[in-house]
Structure formats: C-alpha cells, structure tokens
Amino acid sequence: MANSYQVVVCGGIVPDPLQTLEPVAGPAGPALKNEMMLPAVLDPWAGHALYEAAALARKFPGSKVYLVSLAPKAKLQQVMMTIAQRVPLELVALDGPGGGFTDSAETAAALAGAIQGIAGLDRSKLLLFGGWESASRGAGSTMQMVAERLGIVDQFQGVDELQIGEDGSLRILERVEGGQHQVSVCDAPPALLGWATGNLGEPANNAQVGMQNMRTIMPSLQKAKPTQLKSGIAFASVALPKLQRETRIVKDASVDEIAKEIADWAAAE
Amino acid sequence: MATTTSLKRPSEFISTLPGDDVRHIMWRFADRMDLQMVLQSARAVARGAVARLVANGGRNTHDWTAQKNELLAEFDASGITSLFMTPEQGGYIEGPKNLALALVAYELAWVDAGAATGSLAGFLALGPIHERGTDEQRSYYMSRCIPAQPGEDRVTWRGAFCLTEPIPYVGVETGLLNGKVRVAEWEDGKEPIIEVDKRGRFITNMGFANFVTAAVDSGDPRIKGSCMVILEETDPGIYDRGTPTRKLVHQLSSTCDPIFKLQVPASRIIGGYTVKDGVIIPTYSHGEIIEAVFRRTRVTVGIMTSAKLLSAIEPLIRYQRDRFRGSGAVQPGSPRYELGLQQKQDAIHRLVGVWATGEASASLGFTAARMFDDLDPLEKEKDRVLAARGVGGGTAAFKALRKVQKDAVEYLKLSRERESRRDAARLAALEADPLVKFSLLDALANVFCPACKLWNTGHGANTMREAVSLMGGYGITEDCPGFLGHKWMDAQLEATYEGPEAVQRRQLSVTMVNEVFLAQYRIWISELRDIAARKPGTGACALATAMQMWLWTAEHLQVSKDADGDVLYHSNRQGVTFPLADALCWLLAARSFILDVLELEAKGPENPVVAEGLPGTMQFFTDLCHVQTARAAGEVGRICAELVFGYNRHPAWDDPDYKGCYRTDELISLESLIPGLASVAVDVVDADGSHPTKAGPCAGAAGLDQFTKLRTKLDSCMTGSALAKERAAEAVTKIMIPAALDYPA
CATH class of the missing domain: 2.40.110.10 (Butyryl-CoA Dehydrogenase, subunit A, domain 2)
Structure with a gap:
C-alpha cells in the first residue's frame, strides 16, 4: 500500500448560486453583472474533489493536499475564509480572471504551470483532482488538458468513489449512462480524477484548522502570480439557462405516469 | 462645484447589498483574518443548523429539547465555544475577544438571537472567572469548557x-x-x-x-x-x-x-x-x-439587535418587489411587476429608515466592541501600575483615578494646542502615562457600553416593529422570510436582559457628565465640522450642531433649577437625566456611522472587490448617514427643548402685574414712540383685565438666547436631509439582491 499521496486539487471560484446572475457585455467580452461584488464560493464540483482529497489525506498519514486556484486574488481570499476552515491544505494561488468566460485551454495551461512549480512534487504520489465540470460554464474540458500538459495519461471523469487497494492500486467508480458506474482499476499514481459529487458531505468549519491553514494561505495569496489569459475565445451569445416552473398538483399519479410525462416534456424541449 | 448635497439624482447607485469586504473595512477587521474566519464559521452555523431549527418550529416549546441541544455540538465544532479562551487554555485567538464575540453574536442573531444568547451565556458564566478568578480557577474551568478534542474522552462543561x-x-x-x-x-x-x-x-x-x-x-x-x-x-x-x-x-x-x-x-x-x-x-x-x-457583554447584546435590523433589509426588498408577481393581471416587465410596492414612496422611505438605523446601531456596537479590545490591555496595565504604587482596589483605586482624570483633561487640552505654544515635554509625559491612556478610554467605554445597549436594543426594537409592519400581515406569521416577527419580539428581551433600559440610562446619567468624556466630546464637535467641510453630504455639520445643543443643555441643566428652585440634574431626577441620556445615544450612533463610512471611503479603493462599486456604495451610505443624522438631530432638538423649557413655569394671566404683558393704555402711549408696536404685541391686557384666549402670556426665553439660536440653527442644518432620503430610496429600488434568502425561512 502506498504510504502517502500528494493530492493536487484544481478549483476555481464561482458566484454564490443564490445570487442573481445577469450576463452583461463587458469591455473584454461577456461578464456577469456586478460579479466582482457578488459573494463567491468554491466551485461546488471542485469542492467535492477537495473534500475527497482531504478524506484521503486523513486516511493516509503523510499525505498532503494542495489547492491550485486561478481567480481574482481578493475574491479568492474571501472564499478561503471559509474553505480554509474545512480541510488542511496548502494554497497555490494564481491571480487572474475566474468565472465562466475564459478559455479552458488557457486556464489549463496556467494551472499546469502552477502545479509544475510546486516544490517537491513527486509524480509517483501525485493524484490530480478536480471537478469533472464546473458551476460557471461547465465546459468539462479543463482537467483533461491540465493532465495532458502534466503527462498524466490515466484519466477518470465523473468519479464518485476512490478506494485504495492493499497493493496501492486505485479502484475508481466513474459515472456512466443509466445511473450505473464503471469500475476501473489503476495500478498507481499519477492519475487524474475529475470528481462528480463523490460521497462526502461538506465538512463542518473548524476554526483550529483554519488558523493552521492561514499561516500558509496568506503568504500564498500575497505572492499569487499575476496571470493574464489570452482572449482566444469569442462568444457569439451568452444567456442563463432558461428557468421554468409549471407546478401542477396531481394526486395518485403512478410512477410510470410521472416518468412518461417527464420524458414527453424532455423530448418536446 | 456640485456636491452630494446638491445632487438631485446621483450618477451612480449602490449595486449590491454590502458584502463582507465592505463590512470588514467599516467595522475595522479587514486585517484580521482570524476574525473573518470566525465570522464565516458562525455564519455557517447560523444559516445552517440554527435556521433549520427555527424553520422547523424549534422555537415552539419552552423545553430544552434534543434538537436544541444539538446546537451545542454545532457551536463546539465550529469553534464558537472555544472562542472565549486563550490559546493556552485551548482557544485559538490571541488577545482581547470583544470584537470577536460581537461578530459571532451578530452572525447568530442575523438568524436567531436566542441561539446567540445561548452561545454567549456560556461566556457570561465564564466571565467572572475570566475577569476576576484566581489563576487556578481560570485554568480549571476554562480547560473543562473547551470542547473535547478527537481522542479525548470527557464531557464538555457548560x-x-x-x-x-x-x-x-x-x-x-x-x-x-x-x-x-x-x-x-x-x-x-x-x-x-x-x-x-x-x-x-x-x-x-x-x-x-x-x-x-x-x-x-x-x-x-x-x-x-x-x-x-x-x-x-x-x-x-x-x-x-x-x-x-x-x-x-x-x-x-x-x-x-x-x-x-x-x-x-x-x-x-x-x-x-x-x-x-x-x-x-x-x-x-x-x-x-x-x-x-x-460592561463587556452588554455590547454584544446591543449588536444582536443591529443584526436583526440589517438582516431585515434583503427580505423586505424582495417582498416589496415580488408583491404583485404571480398575478395574471400584472404583466412581467411592467413597473408594477418589476418594482411592486417599491413604486410607493412611503414603502421605500420607511425601508431607508430601517436600514439607516441598522447601520448606525451596528456602527455604534462595533465601535464599542473595539473600544473594549483596546481597553483590556490598558486596564491590566492600570492595575499593575496602581499595585506597584501600593494602591489597592475599590475606593482607593477610584480616588487615585480621579486624580488622573485631571491629567487626562490636560493632555487633551495640550494635544489641541498649537505645537509652537504647548509644553511639549509635559504633553509627551502625559502621553506616555498608562493611567492617562486608561482614563481617556475608560471614560469613553463607560458611555459607549450603556449607550449601545440602550439605544441599539430600545430604539432597535421600535424599528424592528417598523420592519415587521413593512411586511404587512406576513410579518407577524411564522412564515415571514427572515423570521422578522420572531426578531421583533426577541428585540424586546435584548432591551431587558443584562440590565434593562433604566439601568443603562442610570449609568449614562453618571458617566456622560464625566469631565474626561466631555473633554473628548468637545473635540468631536470640532472634528465633525472638519468632516462636514470635506464630506458635506454626510450630515456631519447637523450632527455637530446637535452635539453642541446637547452639550449646552447638559451644562445648563447641571447648574439650573426648576420653577420651584429644585436642582434639575440630580440622580433622582430621572425625568431630566434619562431623556438626556437617550439624546446622547442618538448622537453617538450617528457619529459612529459617519466615521465608519469615512473609513470605507479611505480604505475601499485598496480592495478590488469594494473598489469596483465604491462610488455608488459611498453615495448610498453617505445619504444614509444624512438620513440618520437628521433623525438624530430632530430627536436631540426635541428632547433638549423639552428639558430646557419644560421645567420653567408658564406665565399666567394672574401673575402679579401681568408680567410680560402690555396693558392697552400702555401700548397706546408706546405706539406714539414706536409706531407699529401695537400690531406685533401679542399679550395685551385690557383695563378690565380681559386678555387673549390662550393659556397665558407667551413664555419668554430669558437667559436661553443661545439655546434658541442653536435650535433655529439646528432646524436649518437639516436642509437637504430629505433629498438624501429620496436618493437613498431610489437606490433601494435599483439595488441587486440575491435570488433567494440564504437560509431556510
């Protein structure tokens, strides 16, 4: 069994999902109205990855969790006030644009560069974690490109579970069609795991953990590398997903009838 | 050049509800990551476990249920329980904790003040041990109240x-x-x-x-x-x-x-x-x-009510905007659909009043909390110095500090003198004296603590009623978003426990006439004029005039007697001292708010999150300051006028020789000397003794000219405040709010 892991979690930040999100045209392309001023949270998909990473690190003493994040430094600091209390981590901060209107290839290049810069990184212990998509735009392509740039070829997406075998192998459950999971076994790190929801709840805030983390997080934020992304992507139009609520109260409908109605509605859409 | 006071419509409006970064600056903990984390931690408990419990009807029983008991574990896990302790005792924050406790109380009371009280009551129990316990007592009880760590098999004491x-x-x-x-x-x-x-x-x-x-x-x-x-x-x-x-x-x-x-x-x-x-x-x-x-824990109680007021803003705006949505008769896109009740001026003006009160009370509360953080080390140093001089506690210490008060006043006087004139050596000596430092801050803390407790909770409870009324019938149901009905009721208890309003007024009636406090107060008046020159839209000038009026009244009452020759300013004459204490609270709250807004203006540009919308935010907060200042000035003017004039006996028609009146024959003869006098003379008594139909001759203001001039000036100082309210109200119709409240309700 491997003694310890170096788990690098890539995670961006997004506006708090309860906020009113209104796309507007900014000088550098599309943006969200007042985005800088809206409270932000760690991207929920990345959050699942981070909490799984922390759980893994707890199980294997000597393991370490890195959070690599590209976001406006001031917003990232705000988010860290909460995240830093939940899991022991070391932050690698990149001060640059976050949100849903960046090119995932550019983002991946910046993240991969930052990961390569982590001192003492051991590929034989490296597990690259991230969300298999994101709550900002959900292109679902960033993590693959980060892994490719790092030369990690064992890649798994839509991961819900990771178990470490006695021999140190990774047994991974990936989501596939029909609510099923595909089981894969990977001999050893390095590997990319793009997490779906995983199985863990959000850890409670722990002020002691937070105070410990802050000793490294604040210096990391202070020396966050300014990162400009090339605007190599153009958006023809930007719109929020259409919200629709048509509530009917129907009693005694069977499961089949409900399923059929949903299927008919989806087909019509 | 146009200033904010002359703007009919501002060019920029506040974009979003003030976020954490704005609050960090205003309440002066932008450089305290530990406190920012504590705040987030308390927020997660408040808007999670606490809110779910309230929403599920957890408040509907007097008994301590298993569900309520689970909150204790939440407090433990989030670090709230151990916040009070030093790192040596198992806590995690160094130094004084008054601001930290205030922030936790604020976050918990944002959802439910009972939960806040429950968490703070444990600290209240430990307070006597912390403040006055022996080393052994402190070590024994603090360590047992720290939540058990993983691997420890022990009960956490409460x-x-x-x-x-x-x-x-x-x-x-x-x-x-x-x-x-x-x-x-x-x-x-x-x-x-x-x-x-x-x-x-x-x-x-x-x-x-x-x-x-x-x-x-x-x-x-x-x-x-x-x-x-x-x-x-x-x-x-x-x-x-x-x-x-x-x-x-x-x-x-x-x-x-x-x-x-x-x-x-x-x-x-x-x-x-x-x-x-x-x-x-x-x-x-x-x-x-x-x-x-x-003197420390009362501040946090005051802040609980501030939290309720500010927590009411988002649900109120949402209620007002959504009021007519869902009706087939009101089409999306129409003003009625988009703005709802916010089309009506009264609804938004009253909302601005609630918001301004909430801001001012939070500013007052956090100012007081920070003050005690500064005072704690000075108090320890004071004890050390007095002990080294062989001065014991109690009366001996009191007498020693009375002497220091003179030094403190001298220090303030010297510090305001021109450098070329003042005795620099004496100033330096006074400045370095820890007892002088203590005396200066202690005098303020002795006023700010009761003022915060009294005004935040008392006036806060009244204002919460206004907030509830803005929700219509919804406000007094359990379904009201933001639990506003509960919060209104809870505010009444906050005005009562840990020393009801009368106790706070009584304390203020002593501490607000302390010479060291008043010396600092006089300086504030002058500083507010400077602020007014730089930021005329804040209402700082009106506030300075109102403070002048309060000071004049306080000085007048201390040396004056009533119509029967009885002393006016006396500990038993609460009809005099208590209203004057109330008036002072209004002034302190408005001043604290202005200073916080100036801090935001100064430090906001350094934070990119705040900087982006700063012009709009500043315009809105400046207008809110003006609204609150005008309200404070109005209250102070009313109270002071009642006190200054109210204890004089009204002239009567049966006073000897009709004092203060003209007789008809006298007026006729005077008219030949002063043409037109008869047309302006009001109190004229005919030869048969008949007189105008009113209570008596109009009361004069002999010896009160300065007051009447101040009163007239104060009234005119309110110029522009209603325009500020209109601007703030318009901003309230444009501000972006979240799609839903971030806690169940």
Missing part, C-alpha cells in the same frame, strides 16, 4: 451565570441580593466549607449547565460582604435546575428558575479570599465582578 433572583430582590437594583452564603464548617487549619443558598430567575443555560457562577450576599458574620461563588452540579446538596421559564422569545436558549443549596469549599469564591480576625474577606464583591463582566 456554565450558567446566576445573578437575577425572584422578585422582589434583584432586578433593576443589582446591589441587593437575597442569596446567602454562610460558613458550614471551619476546622482549624483547614479550608472553610461554605453553604450557598440561592434561588435564581431567568437563568440562561440552566437546563444543561454543569456549573454556575452565582452572586450571593453574606448571611454570616464570619463572611464579609458579597461575592460570587462557583457551584458544580455534583456538589453535595440541592442543584435543582428548576422549571423552564415560560418566555415568549429567545426560545433557542435554555432559561430556568433554579434553586441551589450546596456546600462547597471556600476556594470556590471567585477571585479567592483572605482571612482576617476570623472573618472570610472575599477579594471581590459581587458588584465588582459583575461590573467588569457586564
């Missing part, structure tokens, strides 16, 4: 603070106690065993407390005076938690009327004791202990 007794004993008069302590056993060479006999009333945390810090008076000639004693649930005797109090509010805190009759070693006397001539002399009386504790 405490309760037991001062209040059943009527007719302790209530407003905390100096009287019916609880007694007597010597039960005292063998030669051994520690005395004392018996504590105490009944409590309205004791928070009593449903589960493992220990109690109880105030008792001596019932035995072998014990001198009063003291506080630590009682544990396993002590021999009666430790009866009593029945749950049938309170209508703060249902997420456990409150009971306990009964104790316990024998404990005398080492449980908080702060220890000495024995002299066979008499146990406690180091501290109960009064000395509770004074040290309450």
Whole structure:
C-alpha cells in the first residue's frame, strides 16, 4: 500500500448560486453583472474533489493536499475564509480572471504551470483532482488538458468513489449512462480524477484548522502570480439557462405516469 | 462645484447589498483574518443548523429539547465555544475577544438571537472567572469548557451565570441580593466549607449547565460582604435546575428558575479570599465582578439587535418587489411587476429608515466592541501600575483615578494646542502615562457600553416593529422570510436582559457628565465640522450642531433649577437625566456611522472587490448617514427643548402685574414712540383685565438666547436631509439582491 499521496486539487471560484446572475457585455467580452461584488464560493464540483482529497489525506498519514486556484486574488481570499476552515491544505494561488468566460485551454495551461512549480512534487504520489465540470460554464474540458500538459495519461471523469487497494492500486467508480458506474482499476499514481459529487458531505468549519491553514494561505495569496489569459475565445451569445416552473398538483399519479410525462416534456424541449 | 448635497439624482447607485469586504473595512477587521474566519464559521452555523431549527418550529416549546441541544455540538465544532479562551487554555485567538464575540453574536442573531444568547451565556458564566478568578480557577474551568478534542474522552462543561433572583430582590437594583452564603464548617487549619443558598430567575443555560457562577450576599458574620461563588452540579446538596421559564422569545436558549443549596469549599469564591480576625474577606464583591463582566457583554447584546435590523433589509426588498408577481393581471416587465410596492414612496422611505438605523446601531456596537479590545490591555496595565504604587482596589483605586482624570483633561487640552505654544515635554509625559491612556478610554467605554445597549436594543426594537409592519400581515406569521416577527419580539428581551433600559440610562446619567468624556466630546464637535467641510453630504455639520445643543443643555441643566428652585440634574431626577441620556445615544450612533463610512471611503479603493462599486456604495451610505443624522438631530432638538423649557413655569394671566404683558393704555402711549408696536404685541391686557384666549402670556426665553439660536440653527442644518432620503430610496429600488434568502425561512 502506498504510504502517502500528494493530492493536487484544481478549483476555481464561482458566484454564490443564490445570487442573481445577469450576463452583461463587458469591455473584454461577456461578464456577469456586478460579479466582482457578488459573494463567491468554491466551485461546488471542485469542492467535492477537495473534500475527497482531504478524506484521503486523513486516511493516509503523510499525505498532503494542495489547492491550485486561478481567480481574482481578493475574491479568492474571501472564499478561503471559509474553505480554509474545512480541510488542511496548502494554497497555490494564481491571480487572474475566474468565472465562466475564459478559455479552458488557457486556464489549463496556467494551472499546469502552477502545479509544475510546486516544490517537491513527486509524480509517483501525485493524484490530480478536480471537478469533472464546473458551476460557471461547465465546459468539462479543463482537467483533461491540465493532465495532458502534466503527462498524466490515466484519466477518470465523473468519479464518485476512490478506494485504495492493499497493493496501492486505485479502484475508481466513474459515472456512466443509466445511473450505473464503471469500475476501473489503476495500478498507481499519477492519475487524474475529475470528481462528480463523490460521497462526502461538506465538512463542518473548524476554526483550529483554519488558523493552521492561514499561516500558509496568506503568504500564498500575497505572492499569487499575476496571470493574464489570452482572449482566444469569442462568444457569439451568452444567456442563463432558461428557468421554468409549471407546478401542477396531481394526486395518485403512478410512477410510470410521472416518468412518461417527464420524458414527453424532455423530448418536446 | 456640485456636491452630494446638491445632487438631485446621483450618477451612480449602490449595486449590491454590502458584502463582507465592505463590512470588514467599516467595522475595522479587514486585517484580521482570524476574525473573518470566525465570522464565516458562525455564519455557517447560523444559516445552517440554527435556521433549520427555527424553520422547523424549534422555537415552539419552552423545553430544552434534543434538537436544541444539538446546537451545542454545532457551536463546539465550529469553534464558537472555544472562542472565549486563550490559546493556552485551548482557544485559538490571541488577545482581547470583544470584537470577536460581537461578530459571532451578530452572525447568530442575523438568524436567531436566542441561539446567540445561548452561545454567549456560556461566556457570561465564564466571565467572572475570566475577569476576576484566581489563576487556578481560570485554568480549571476554562480547560473543562473547551470542547473535547478527537481522542479525548470527557464531557464538555457548560456554565450558567446566576445573578437575577425572584422578585422582589434583584432586578433593576443589582446591589441587593437575597442569596446567602454562610460558613458550614471551619476546622482549624483547614479550608472553610461554605453553604450557598440561592434561588435564581431567568437563568440562561440552566437546563444543561454543569456549573454556575452565582452572586450571593453574606448571611454570616464570619463572611464579609458579597461575592460570587462557583457551584458544580455534583456538589453535595440541592442543584435543582428548576422549571423552564415560560418566555415568549429567545426560545433557542435554555432559561430556568433554579434553586441551589450546596456546600462547597471556600476556594470556590471567585477571585479567592483572605482571612482576617476570623472573618472570610472575599477579594471581590459581587458588584465588582459583575461590573467588569457586564460592561463587556452588554455590547454584544446591543449588536444582536443591529443584526436583526440589517438582516431585515434583503427580505423586505424582495417582498416589496415580488408583491404583485404571480398575478395574471400584472404583466412581467411592467413597473408594477418589476418594482411592486417599491413604486410607493412611503414603502421605500420607511425601508431607508430601517436600514439607516441598522447601520448606525451596528456602527455604534462595533465601535464599542473595539473600544473594549483596546481597553483590556490598558486596564491590566492600570492595575499593575496602581499595585506597584501600593494602591489597592475599590475606593482607593477610584480616588487615585480621579486624580488622573485631571491629567487626562490636560493632555487633551495640550494635544489641541498649537505645537509652537504647548509644553511639549509635559504633553509627551502625559502621553506616555498608562493611567492617562486608561482614563481617556475608560471614560469613553463607560458611555459607549450603556449607550449601545440602550439605544441599539430600545430604539432597535421600535424599528424592528417598523420592519415587521413593512411586511404587512406576513410579518407577524411564522412564515415571514427572515423570521422578522420572531426578531421583533426577541428585540424586546435584548432591551431587558443584562440590565434593562433604566439601568443603562442610570449609568449614562453618571458617566456622560464625566469631565474626561466631555473633554473628548468637545473635540468631536470640532472634528465633525472638519468632516462636514470635506464630506458635506454626510450630515456631519447637523450632527455637530446637535452635539453642541446637547452639550449646552447638559451644562445648563447641571447648574439650573426648576420653577420651584429644585436642582434639575440630580440622580433622582430621572425625568431630566434619562431623556438626556437617550439624546446622547442618538448622537453617538450617528457619529459612529459617519466615521465608519469615512473609513470605507479611505480604505475601499485598496480592495478590488469594494473598489469596483465604491462610488455608488459611498453615495448610498453617505445619504444614509444624512438620513440618520437628521433623525438624530430632530430627536436631540426635541428632547433638549423639552428639558430646557419644560421645567420653567408658564406665565399666567394672574401673575402679579401681568408680567410680560402690555396693558392697552400702555401700548397706546408706546405706539406714539414706536409706531407699529401695537400690531406685533401679542399679550395685551385690557383695563378690565380681559386678555387673549390662550393659556397665558407667551413664555419668554430669558437667559436661553443661545439655546434658541442653536435650535433655529439646528432646524436649518437639516436642509437637504430629505433629498438624501429620496436618493437613498431610489437606490433601494435599483439595488441587486440575491435570488433567494440564504437560509431556510
């Protein structure tokens, strides 16, 4: 069994999902109205990855969790006030644009560069974690490109579970069609795991953990590398997903009838 | 050049509700990451476990239920329980914790003040031990109250603070106690065993407390005076938690009327004791202990009500905007659909009033909390210096500090003099004197603490009623978003517990005329004029005039007598002293708010998150300041006028020689000398004694010219304040709010 892991979690930040999100045209392309001023949270998909990473690190003493994040430094600091209390981590901060209107290839290049810069990184212990998509735009392509740039070829997406075998192998459950999971076994790190929801709840805030983390997080934020992304992507139009609520109260409908109605509605859409 | 005061419509509006970054700057903890984390931690508990419990009807019982008890584990896990302790005791924040506790109270009370009270009551129990306990007592109880760490097999102790007794004993008069302590056993060479006999009333945390810090008076000639004693649930005797109090509010805190009759070693006397001539002399009386504790914890209570007011803003805006949505008759896109009730000026003007009050009360509360953080180390240094000089506690210390007050006033005077004129060596000496520093800040803390408790909770409760009314019938249902109905009711308890309003007014009536406070107050007036010159839109000028009027009135009342020759400013004449205390609170709150907004203006540009929308945010907050200042000035003008004129007897028609009136024949002769006099003379008495139909000749203002000039000036100083309200109200119709409240309701 491997003694310890170096788990690098890539995670961006997004506006708090309860906020009113209104796309507007900014000088550098599309943006969200007042985005800088809206409270932000760690991207929920990345959050699942981070909490799984922390759980893994707890199980294997000597393991370490890195959070690599590209976001406006001031917003990232705000988010860290909460995240830093939940899991022991070391932050690698990149001060640059976050949100849903960046090119995932550019983002991946910046993240991969930052990961390569982590001192003492051991590929034989490296597990690259991230969300298999994101709550900002959900292109679902960033993590693959980060892994490719790092030369990690064992890649798994839509991961819900990771178990470490006695021999140190990774047994991974990936989501596939029909609510099923595909089981894969990977001999050893390095590997990319793009997490779906995983199985863990959000850890409670722990002020002691937070105070410990802050000793490294604040210096990391202070020396966050300014990162400009090339605007190599153009958006023809930007719109929020259409919200629709048509509530009917129907009693005694069977499961089949409900399923059929949903299927008919989806087909019509 | 146009200024904000002359703008009809601002060019920029506040974009979003003020976020954490704005608050960090305004309330001065932008550089305190530890406090920012504490705030987030408390918020997660408040908007998670606490909100779910309230939404699920957890408040609908007086009993301490298993669901309510689960909150304790939440407090433990989030670090709230251990916040009070030092790192050596198992805590995680260095230094004074007044601001930290205030922030936790603010976050919890944002959702439910009962939960806030429950969390803080444990600190209140530990307060006497923390402030006045022996080293052994501190170490023993603090370490047991730290939540058990992973791997530790022990129960986390919870405490309760037991001062209040059943009527007719302790209530407003905390100096009287019916609880007694007597010597039960005292063998030669051994520690005395004392018996504590105490009944409590309205004791928070009593449903589960493992220990109690109880105030008792001596019932035995072998014990001198009063003291506080630590009682544990396993002590021999009666430790009866009593029945749950049938309170209508703060249902997420456990409150009971306990009964104790316990024998404990005398080492449980908080702060220890000495024995002299066979008499146990406690180091501290109960009064000395509770004074040290309450002067800090009352601030957090005031902040709870501030949180309620500010928490009401988002649900109110959403309610107003959504009021007509969902009706087939109101089409999306129409003003009625988009703005709802916000089309109506009254709705948004009243909302602005609630918001301004909430901001001012939060500013006052956090100013006071920071003040105590600054005062804590100075107080320790003061004790050290006095002890080194051989000055004991109590009266001796009081007398020594009275002398220092003169130095403090001298320091203030010197510091305002021109450098070329003043005695630099004397100024430097005074500046370096820790007792002078203490005296300056202590004088302020002695005013700000009761002012915060009194105004934030008292006026806050009234304003919460306004907030509830803005929700219509919805406001007084359990379904009201943001639990506004609960919050309104809860605010009334906050105005009552830890010293009701009368106690705060009484304290203020003494501390607000302290010479060191007044010397600083005079400087503030001048500073506000400077602020007004730089930021005319804040209403700082009106506030300075109102402060001048208050000062004039306070000075006048202290040397004046009423119509019967009785002294006006007297401790028993609460009709004079209490309203004057109320008036001062308005001024302090408005000033604190202005200073916080100026801080935002100064530091906001350094933070990219705040900088982006800063012009709009500043315009809105500046207008809110003006609104609040005008309201404060109005209140102060009214109160001062009532006090200055109200104790003079109104002239009557039957006064000897019709004093102050013209006689008709006299007026006719004078008319030839002063043409037109007859047309302006009001009080004219005919030869037959008939006179105008009114109460009497109009009252004059002899000796009060300066006051009447100030009053006229103050009224005109309100120029522009209504325009500020209109601008703020318009901003409220444009501000972006989240799609939904971030806690269940």
